[in-house]
Amino acid sequence: MKGRVVIVEDEELVAQDIRYILEDAGYDVAAIFHSAEDLLESLDKLKPDTIIMDIMLEGEMDGIDAARIVRDRMDVPIIYLTAYSSDEIVRRARETEPSAYIIKPFHERDIKVNLEMALYKHEAKKNRLKLLRERTINEHLKRSIEEKEKLLRELHHRVKNNLQLIISLLSLQIMYIEDPAIDEFFRDYVNQLRSIAMIHEGAYPSSGTYIIDFNAYIRSLSSHLLNSHEKASDVSVRVMGDPAELNMDTALPLALITAELISNSLKHAFREGGGEIIIEIRRLNGRHRLIYRDNGSGLPEDVSFPDGGSFGFRMMENLAGQLGGHIEVKSSDEGVVFTFEFFEQFYVDRIT
Structure with missing residues (x-):
C-alpha cells in the first residue's frame, strides 16, 4: 500500500x-x-x-x-x-x-x-525539517564542544602557570637553605612538581581530553633530572618499547612514579661512578607494563619495598594502586628492576 x-x-x-x-x-x-x-x-x-x-x-x-x-x-x-x-x-x-x-x-x-x-x-518537507533540526543540533554541539575546549585550554594554562609559580617560590627558598638534608628534601619536591608541570607542557588535546606521548615525556623528564642531580655526564637513560599515548588521569600518577624511580637511582645507585637506566613500556592486552631497571648497586639489605623504604616507596605503591596495579621489585648486586603493570584510567563524572 x-x-x-x-x-x-x-x-x-x-x-x-x-x-x-x-x-x-x-x-x-x-x-x-x-x-x-x-x-x-x-x-x-x-x-x-x-x-x-x-x-x-x-x-x-x-x-x-x-x-x-x-x-x-x-x-x-x-x-x-x-x-x-x-x-x-x-x-x-x-x-x-x-x-x-x-x-x-x-x-x-x-x-x-x-x-x-x-x-x-x-515527505520531502519532513526530510528537510529533519535535516534542518539535525544541522541545528550539530551546530549547537559544535559550539558547545568549542566552548568546552576553550575552557579546558584556559584551565590547562592556569594549572601550568600556578605550578611554575610554586616551583619558582620553592627554588628561591632553596637558595637560602644551608642544611644539606633540608636542601635535598626541597629539591626532591621541586623535581616532583616539575615532573607534573612537564606533563602539562607536553600534553595535547584529543577527543575532549589531553593526551601525553609518554615515551617523549620520559626522555624530557630524565634529561631534566640528570641535570638537576649533576649526573648528565655520568649516567645514560634509554627509553624503549611500544608507543604509549596516555590520558592525563593515567600519565600524572605514572609520571610521579617514574620521577621517583629515576631520582632514587641517581641519588643511591651509582655512588661509585656512572651507570645506565633503561625504561621500557609495553602495551599488553588491555593494559600496559612499565619496566624500570638500572645497573647500580641494588637496594641495601635493610631496605624493602614498599614499607621498608622511604616515603617515596610508599607513595609509589599508592599511586600504583590508583592505576589498578602494584609494583614488583627484584634487586641484586647488578642492579634493581621495578616492574609495574597498569590500566589506563578514564575520568568518570561524579556529579549526580
Missing part, C-alpha cells in the same frame, strides 16, 4: 468513485466521512497519511474550517476537491496551505497525480 487516505465527501457516489480510483492505484482508503464533525471525531484513531476533502459538507462546519483544526492536531497533507472556485473560497482555502486544489468535475488522473505529488512533497 502507498499510504492511508481518508475521504471527506458528502456525495456518496463521488466518494465511492474516489475510493475505487485510489484502491486501484494501490492506496488504502481508511475511511469515508460525509461531514467535518465525523472526520474530527475519528481523526486521531485513523492517523491518515493524507486527506482528500470537499469544501462544502454536511453539518455546520465546512472543509476549510475542518482543515484548520486538522492542522493543529497533526501534520498531514490535505487535498481540496470542490466545485467552488470563487475568489473568496480560494483565499480561505489558501490560508490552510493545502497540498492541492482540484476543481470538480475531476479526471481520474487528477486524483492520482495530485495525491502522489502531495505525499512526495510532504
Whole structure:
C-alpha cells in the first residue's frame, strides 16, 4: 500500500468513485466521512497519511474550517476537491496551505497525480525539517564542544602557570637553605612538581581530553633530572618499547612514579661512578607494563619495598594502586628492576 487516505465527501457516489480510483492505484482508503464533525471525531484513531476533502459538507462546519483544526492536531497533507472556485473560497482555502486544489468535475488522473505529488512533497518537507533540526543540533554541539575546549585550554594554562609559580617560590627558598638534608628534601619536591608541570607542557588535546606521548615525556623528564642531580655526564637513560599515548588521569600518577624511580637511582645507585637506566613500556592486552631497571648497586639489605623504604616507596605503591596495579621489585648486586603493570584510567563524572 502507498499510504492511508481518508475521504471527506458528502456525495456518496463521488466518494465511492474516489475510493475505487485510489484502491486501484494501490492506496488504502481508511475511511469515508460525509461531514467535518465525523472526520474530527475519528481523526486521531485513523492517523491518515493524507486527506482528500470537499469544501462544502454536511453539518455546520465546512472543509476549510475542518482543515484548520486538522492542522493543529497533526501534520498531514490535505487535498481540496470542490466545485467552488470563487475568489473568496480560494483565499480561505489558501490560508490552510493545502497540498492541492482540484476543481470538480475531476479526471481520474487528477486524483492520482495530485495525491502522489502531495505525499512526495510532504515527505520531502519532513526530510528537510529533519535535516534542518539535525544541522541545528550539530551546530549547537559544535559550539558547545568549542566552548568546552576553550575552557579546558584556559584551565590547562592556569594549572601550568600556578605550578611554575610554586616551583619558582620553592627554588628561591632553596637558595637560602644551608642544611644539606633540608636542601635535598626541597629539591626532591621541586623535581616532583616539575615532573607534573612537564606533563602539562607536553600534553595535547584529543577527543575532549589531553593526551601525553609518554615515551617523549620520559626522555624530557630524565634529561631534566640528570641535570638537576649533576649526573648528565655520568649516567645514560634509554627509553624503549611500544608507543604509549596516555590520558592525563593515567600519565600524572605514572609520571610521579617514574620521577621517583629515576631520582632514587641517581641519588643511591651509582655512588661509585656512572651507570645506565633503561625504561621500557609495553602495551599488553588491555593494559600496559612499565619496566624500570638500572645497573647500580641494588637496594641495601635493610631496605624493602614498599614499607621498608622511604616515603617515596610508599607513595609509589599508592599511586600504583590508583592505576589498578602494584609494583614488583627484584634487586641484586647488578642492579634493581621495578616492574609495574597498569590500566589506563578514564575520568568518570561524579556529579549526580
